[in-house]
Amino acid sequence: MIIRFKINEIECEVNEEKEDITILQACTANGIEIPRFCYHEKLTIAGNCRMCLVYVTNEEKLLAACGIPLDENFDDESIETEIDEILKAREGVMEFLLINHPLDCPICDQGGECDLQEQTLAYGLDTGRFYIKKRAVEIKTFGRLIKGIMTRCIHCTRCVRFLTEIAGVNELGVLGRGYNMEIGTYKKNVMIESELSGNIIDLCPVGALTSAVYAYKGRPWELKNIKGIDIFDTLLTPINYQVKGGEIFRILPRINDRINEEWITDKVRFHYESYKIIEKIRKETPSYKIQANKFIELTWKTALKMVFKVLLNKKNKVDLIIGSKINSTNLRIYKELMNRLGSKNYITENGLMFKKFNYDLRENYINSNDLYNVDKNDLVLLCGINLRVESPLLNIKLRNVNFGDDEIESVKKIGIIGNKFDWKHESEYIGATLNSMLKLFEGRLPYCQQIKKSKAPLIIVGPSLLTRISLTLQEMRAIFMKACNLKPENILIITQGANFGMALEEGLFKEKFSIGGNVLYSIDSNEVQVTNKINYVIYQGIINDKFENKIDLYLPSKHYFEDFEGDREVYMNTFGQRSEIEKLSISKGNKIKENSMIGYIQLMYLNNKEMTRKEKEQKDIKLSYREMKKEEKRKIKVNKYLTINNIIENYYMTDINIRLSKNLMITGQLRKEKKIMEAGIWKNRKCI
Amino acid sequence: MFRSLLKRTTFLNQLNKSNGFNRNYFKQSTLTRSDALSRHVETEDNNEHTPFDFTQENLVKVEKILAKYPKQYRQSALIPLLDLAQRQNGGWISLRAMDKVAHICGIAPMTAYEVASFYTMFNRTKIGENFVQVCTTTPCMLRGSGEIIKTCKSHLGIQVGETTPDNKFTLVEVECLGACVNAPMMCINDDFYEDLTSASTINLLDQIKNNKPTKIGPQTHRKAAEGPQGKTTLLEPPVGPTCRDDL
Numbered sequence A: 001m002i003i004r005f006k007i008n009e010i011e012c013e014v015n016e017e018k019e020d021i022t023i024l025q026a027c028t029a030n031g032i033e034i035p036r037f038c039y040h041e042k043l044t045i046a047g048n049c050r051m052c053l054v055y056v057t058n059e060e061k062l063l064a065a066c067g068i069p070l071d072e073n074f075d076d077e078s079i080e081t082e083i084d085e086i087l088k089a090r091e092g093v094m095e096f097l098l099i100n101h102p103l104d105c106p107i108c109d110q111g112g113e114c115d116l117q118e119q120t121l122a123y124g125l126d127t128g129r130f131y132i133k134k135r136a137v138e139i140k141t142f143g144r145l146i147k148g149i150m151t152r153c154i155h156c157t158r159c160v161r162f163l164t165e166i167a168g169v170n171e172l173g174v175l176g177r178g179y180n181m182e183i184g185t186y187k188k189n190v191m192i193e194s195e196l197s198g199n200i201i202d203l204c205p206v207g208a209l210t211s212a213v214y215a216y217k218g219r220p221w222e223l224k225n226i227k228g229i230d231i232f233d234t235l236l237t238p239i240n241y242q243v244k245g246g247e248i249f250r251i252l253p254r255i256n257d258r259i260n261e262e263w264i265t266d267k268v269r270f271h272y273e274s275y276k277i278i279e280k281i282r283k284e285t286p287s288y289k290i291q292a293n294k295f296i297e298l299t300w301k302t303a304l305k306m307v308f309k310v311l312l313n314k315k316n317k318v319d320l321i322i323g324s325k326i327n328s329t330n331l332r333i334y335k336e337l338m339n340r341l342g343s344k345n346y347i348t349e350n351g352l353m354f355k356k357f358n359y360d361l362r363e364n365y366i367n368s369n370d371l372y373n374v375d376k377n378d379l380v381l382l383c384g385i386n387l388r389v390e391s392p393l394l395n396i397k398l399r400n401v402n403f404g405d406d407e408i409e410s411v412k413k414i415g416i417i418g419n420k421f422d423w424k425h426e427s428e429y430i431g432a433t434l435n436s437m438l439k440l441f442e443g444r445l446p447y448c449q450q451i452k453k454s455k456a457p458l459i460i461v462g463p464s465l466l467t468r469i470s471l472t473l474q475e476m477r478a479i480f481m482k483a484c485n486l487k488p489e490n491i492l493i494i495t496q497g498a499n500f501g502m503a504l505e506e507g508l509f510k511e512k513f514s515i516g517g518n519v520l521y522s523i524d525s526n527e528v529q530v531t532n533k534i535n536y537v538i539y540q541g542i543i544n545d546k547f548e549n550k551i552d553l554y555l556p557s558k559h560y561f562e563d564f565e566g567d568r569e570v571y572m573n574t575f576g577q578r579s580e581i582e583k584l585s586i587s588k589g590n591k592i593k594e595n596s597m598i599g600y601i602q603l604m605y606l607n608n609k610e611m612t613r614k615e616k617e618q619k620d621i622k623l624s625y626r627e628m629k630k631e632e633k634r635k636i637k638v639n640k641y642l643t644i645n646n647i648i649e650n651y652y653m654t655d656i657n658i659r660l661s662k663n664l665m666i667t668g669q670l671r672k673e674k675k676i677m678e679a680g681i682w683k684n685r686k687c688i
Numbered sequence B: 001m002f003r004s005l006l007k008r009t010t011f012l013n014q015l016n017k018s019n020g021f022n023r024n025y026f027k028q029s030t031l032t033r034s035d036a037l038s039r040h041v042e043t044e045d046n047n048e049h050t051p052f053d054f055t056q057e058n059l060v061k062v063e064k065i066l067a068k069y070p071k072q073y074r075q076s077a078l079i080p081l082l083d084l085a086q087r088q089n090g091g092w093i094s095l096r097a098m099d100k101v102a103h104i105c106g107i108a109p110m111t112a113y114e115v116a117s118f119y120t121m122f123n124r125t126k127i128g129e130n131f132v133q134v135c136t137t138t139p140c141m142l143r144g145s146g147e148i149i150k151t152c153k154s155h156l157g158i159q160v161g162e163t164t165p166d167n168k169f170t171l172v173e174v175e176c177l178g179a180c181v182n183a184p185m186m187c188i189n190d191d192f193y194e195d196l197t198s199a200s201t202i203n204l205l206d207q208i209k210n211n212k213p214t215k216i217g218p219q220t221h222r223k224a225a226e227g228p229q230g231k232t233t234l235l236e237p238p239v240g241p242t243c244r245d246d247l
Helices: A023-029 A084-099 A115-123 A158-167 A199-203 A266-270 A273-281 A300-312 A328-340 A371-376 A392-399 A407-412 A434-442 A447-453 A473-484 A500-505 A595-606 A615-621 A625-633 A662-674 B002-019 B056-066 B071-088 B095-105 B109-118 B138-142 B145-156 B198-209
Strands: A002-007 A010-015 A053-056 A078-080 A146-148 A173-175 A182-184 A209-211 A224-229 A238-244 A247-253 A287-291 A294-297 A318-322 A346-348 A379-383 A414-417 A428-431 A457-461 A491-493 A519-523 A536-541 A553-556 A568-572 A578-582 B130-135 B169-174 B186-188 B191-194
Touching (some): A023 A053, A084 A115, A199 A209, A247 A266, A300 A519, A300 A536, A300 A595, A328 A346, A328 A500, A428 A434, B071 B095, B145 B198
Parallel strands (some): A318 A346, A379 A457, A457 A491
Antiparallel strands (some): A002 A010, A053 A078, A146 A209, A224 A578, A238 A247, A287 A553, B130 B186, B186 B191
């Protein structure tokens, strides 16, 4: 049935069968703004702030627009949002909200982007009529990252709803009633144990929950937005760097419904602290080690000459390891450099971990499925992936999958192979070793029947498995298709590192690569184990904490967001979606150079020609169709009893930028002590 | 520091008077007792390590209560189970008891805390053996509940919200308990004592203190809620359903 109604004399139509919308959504669609506090598009409707009251003809009372669906009762009705009655009602609601709200806007971090402030200006009374005492609530601490000044709270319950519904940790709640109502954790000093806890800062319409790291640092109107991406994840979540005077003040999510909706992880939200520390402690000139812990400063000319001396020496065998944040232009430059030197020992930091990848076809490393449709699957099998740690944003997408109302049946629809972890969903545990994986391949597992039964299964293959099994995705897909009647789009592959897909695209991948040379040339890569075999280490990057004392020649280079020509650069995520980043310069040393610049100089030195991709090389990497067929038939030889352990031990220790951020570090340590990550929070709590 | 604050206060008060304002700028908020706080207060007898488990008898009751609800909706048993835990624990519910109930219902402890802090009939701090709840809502107030409260305070030697040193009594004011016909009234543990006067209140409290049997219901000659003429209607014996037998 088509419902016809009027909003402020604008005629509207809604098809009831197709659309299921509320009054508020209809008003927003027609460009009419309705003030709200508790309503949020991504959360369930609470309807407790009463700010969105509207007038509907033939209704005795004013209606809360956020919670009333448009049905046949609204046919031929007219909705008014600007009449005097509504304006008065809004004034009344504002007055009640402000009874107990402190007047500390000048010292409040939310000032300038506060919903309450803005709406008071627009809809509130200009004078206060309350001379009674205000209520005070004690300050609450939710860990090192979030500051809770709960006197400012207006009880919209957005934070409670986000944590329960989306993050899946039931740590915050509405306690007490009436005048004594508080938002809190009931017990004192409880840390919110979620990788996405920082999002409640964005959700809070007032200054009750604010970032502890950004506290008293800046004001929103003086910060400039610069586009960036989350480089700690393969999803490459779009973010905004908020910058003032060459310094990052905070990081906020950029809304993208196809990737992150409105959320970002704590890692990326709070990692910017490290850039300031890096600026203080990094070396700003090329330097050469003459003794242990003693470096002499060099000019770029001599430094590069020394590099060539090492690279061109025919006795040396050079391994080039490229960090996970380096963009595709640089990947191409350094690959070209190594090719011209006649070597093929180049790989990315993450490529080093994985056993086998076939990069002649794009579908083998870029997922063809759409992240947007992930929650439409009805069965999920996780193979060697700890979703909470390795891809928290994919985790919250999967948490929304409807597995049916039946409790016992729904548990069967989520299987886990690999390490146990608490991803806030009841699930069936299949096995920890590769043996159960092999059984699954052969179709001998009872779970295979489950997979065959379901209409849209999704098998997520994670990095923990890919580092331990030497099968290309193509082979794996072929086996899965045979065993469980799957289609290619039913398999989802999650790797590690921001540039993994791009590195394969550029052909920077080698089977069975291990560091075998005596010279290590590391470009912004910290996660490499330097063996005793290596007698010369060139580190070209920002700062190193893993093999700092082994570096012989240090070349300072810029951060990934400074490291490109022009204004913008494009990164590609594991779904083939492209995210744009803008140039942001925060490095202050004038001797620090871009990786691309250093690479170009090296190439110029070798051959004074403009860089082009060699066609010959492209032929090298392509396997013929016959070979591909052969590979499929190859038998799998693995150690059956190898357990698929998680490759990430501590979520807060994966990258140099995170290791240097004070608050993230402390959060990580606190959580490690409690051993919360693996054990979960409340399910395994012992009840005496 | 306090002195300087005091000085400032008096100075401001003078300033206000001289300006003709009659507003009190410095006001102290009323003291809130821990039972009214909406958070956990760590005490010796109520902390993370205070053990709690249902007794064998009560576990049978738990099974009975759970059986009333479909399996996937077993969180519906939360309030009856919290009540059962409170009864077992001597009239109050400890942190661990809430955790235990949440565990049985398959929900997060936070939900149990929320529910227990919402309903005033759950006590989250330790109370005395006898929980004296004096009704002070309008009908009782009109019939002299203020006097009853005063009597209780002076006779027990405690304020509202406090427990006697011998741990026998805890006194609280409550809202309407639904016995307005027989106002003023108070409820001690599960029993109603109605038509109270100062004398009968003192008598009652003494009887309870000395573990003597008490008269439940009206403390006068009145039978139940009958008027002065006695029973004039509903003369036949009541037909069911009567009160639930599972509690």
